[in-house]
Amino acid sequence: MSSQTTAQYRMYLGARVLWPPDCPDDILEGAINETQSCLKTYEAKDGQKMAEHLKKYLDTNFEPFWHVFFGKNFGCHSIHEKRRFIYFYIDKTAYLFYKTQ
Numbered sequence: 001m002s003s004q005t006t007a008q009y010r011m012y013l014g015a016r017v018l019w020p021p022d023c024p025d026d027i028l029e030g031a032i033n034e035t036q037s038c039l040k041t042y043e044a045k046d047g048q049k050m051a052e053h054l055k056k057y058l059d060t061n062f063e064p065f066w067h068v069f070f071g072k073n074f075g076c077h078s079i080h081e082k083r084r085f086i087y088f089y090i091d092k093t094a095y096l097f098y099k100t101q
Contacts, residue, residue, distance in 0.1 A: 022085040
């Protein structure tokens with residue numbers, strides 16, 4: 001048996017969230033709800049505008065400096081503030097948000 005753990009996901013507010021989440025519930029809920037709202041507002045070709053909107057939302061509501069990534073095939077290795085990392089899927093798109101100092 002491998003010593004690596006397999007990522008676990010759970011459905012939460014209509015998103016498939018990496019579980020357990022590494023952020024407080026209010027930040028996770030806000031990030032998912034705002035992302036779902038953006039998906040209704042922005043077209044697929046407006047990804048940059050959507051990313052800017054999400055970053056501004058997170059910075060305004062949960063202090064700066066948030067980084068926002070989303071797509072269908074990407075990897076990331078980063079250092080972030082403790083309890084300020086969010087990773088979830090809506091449909092086939094992955095969303096990654098994390099906060100730095």
